[in-house]
Amino acid sequence: MTASDTPRQVLVWAEIPVSDMEKAMAFYAKVFDYEMTLDTSGPNPISFFNNDMNGTGGHLYPGKPAAEGQGPTVHLQIPDTLEDATKRVAEAGGTLIGGPVPLPVGRFHYAQDLDGNSIGLFEVTA
Numbered sequence: 332m333t334a335s336d337t338p339r340q341v342l343v344w345a346e347i348p349v350s351d352m353e354k355a356m357a358f359y360a361k362v363f364d365y366e367m368t369l370d371t372s373g374p375n376p377i378s379f380f381n382n383d384m385n386g387t388g389g390h391l392y393p394g395k396p397a398a399e400g401q402g403p404t405v406h407l408q409i410p411d412t413l414e415d416a417t418k419r420v421a422e423a424g425g426t427l428i429g430g431p432v433p434l435p436v437g438r439f440h441y442a443q444d445l446d447g448n449s450i451g452l453f454e455v456t457a
């Protein structure tokens with residue numbers, strides 16, 4: 332078996348650009364129940380969605396979000412039900428876009444964060 336025959340993880344990590352780190356950290360902490368802390372040890376401040384770096388992860392960073400509807404959609408697993416998560420999005424100042432969308436393994440709802448970044452709220456049901 333060659334290296335090209337070996338299955339590999341497709342997504343390594345996701346970065347979401349935000350205009351205000353503190354507000355974005357509060358939004359993602361509320362919606363997804365993450366412990367968001369600011370890490371200033373590298374060249375840019377970032378805030379990880381998970382700090383253990385096992386599996387696929389992601390973080391927020393100061394940057395310019397794509398124009399509405401122009402950037403990628405990052406789907407993040409919610410800690411509870413889709414109904415509860417959609418309520419938290421609205422309470423935290425985000426926007427609900429469409430859904431729920433059923434899948435064989437769960438369902439998701441499209442939303443936008445405070446900067447208009449497209450996110451998916453994913454609930455595992457299988």
